[in-house]
Amino acid sequence: MSVEQTIWLSDGICGLGPLRSDLAEQYWRWEEAPSSLIGFGRPVPESLQSRTQGLQQQLAGRNIRFTVYDLTDAENPVPSGMTTLQPDNYVRTAEYILVIAPEARGKGLATRATRLTLDFGFHVANVRSIWLKVLAPNKAAVQVYAKAGFKHVGAMRQAGYWRGAVCDELIMDALASEFSGPSVLASAD
Template identity: 35%
Template structure:
């Protein structure tokens, strides 16, 4: 039975849907994060080190489940139900209605297909229209050009720059701060699902 058949779909777009992160997929998540093409833009190499083990991923899963301020989604291909990545919002319980967004497309053959952009828009829709957030932001290392393009397509704009704040391979790189406000975001799914009238 696929995730779609089991009712695990939280929000669906045209290409992907957001579902639950699953403990049984810890070996898949570990494989993704041990891929240097994924890890290099996530800071894992610098602060945690590689290789990660299945136990590391089980620990991560348990910590996410225990943290009520963290909303984590699995990203699945629509139709096939194949897991292709994860995304989430952290620090969502802080009273200022702001959260940090993060995403990783783990499957190499799932990159460059618009999955990341669509998953980002779905997560923003959930954050703004289900959680009632006002401001969502992210950090992105300057050499992650595909990520920057995807974030901009999803509605983020550059808000600042942390100079030489990212170390990789003996070099320092700038980190871009990007954000989006609820009033600047048009709901692709949630408002229609909940029958929320638009601004007229």
């Protein structure tokens, strides 16, 4: 495994490593896939040049960002998505954001990556609550988040768009005090 494919956290099937500048085009492709734009409720695509410039700022920023790897082939980890925690250090919370490559969906990586990111957030970054917003019609994403440990706590009515129609945006959160183990960090050196 090269330095470029450093894996910091792993459950054996999914791994999290650092965000990588050499993957800027892949990150952009994943984020700009029509299914991702629909999931984000964002109707305006971004150029590769803009995304590459934004990545440079993200690499230097205060957010916690990971490249998600599919570890099915242990010899060749495959970059398959990104997770982000945007911490609010004053109140010890963080917003969670997930992007999984369209070709990697349906393999359970989203749930595993979410769980690993929660593990890091609670046991390394020491946040007490991690929250997210998800469009209500995005049933697959809601299921992923619930399976990983998030609970539905509210909704912003008519705050989003799904396939051209107005929809609610659900708010889900996970608490450190309710995070069920085992933590992959408990067995780390």
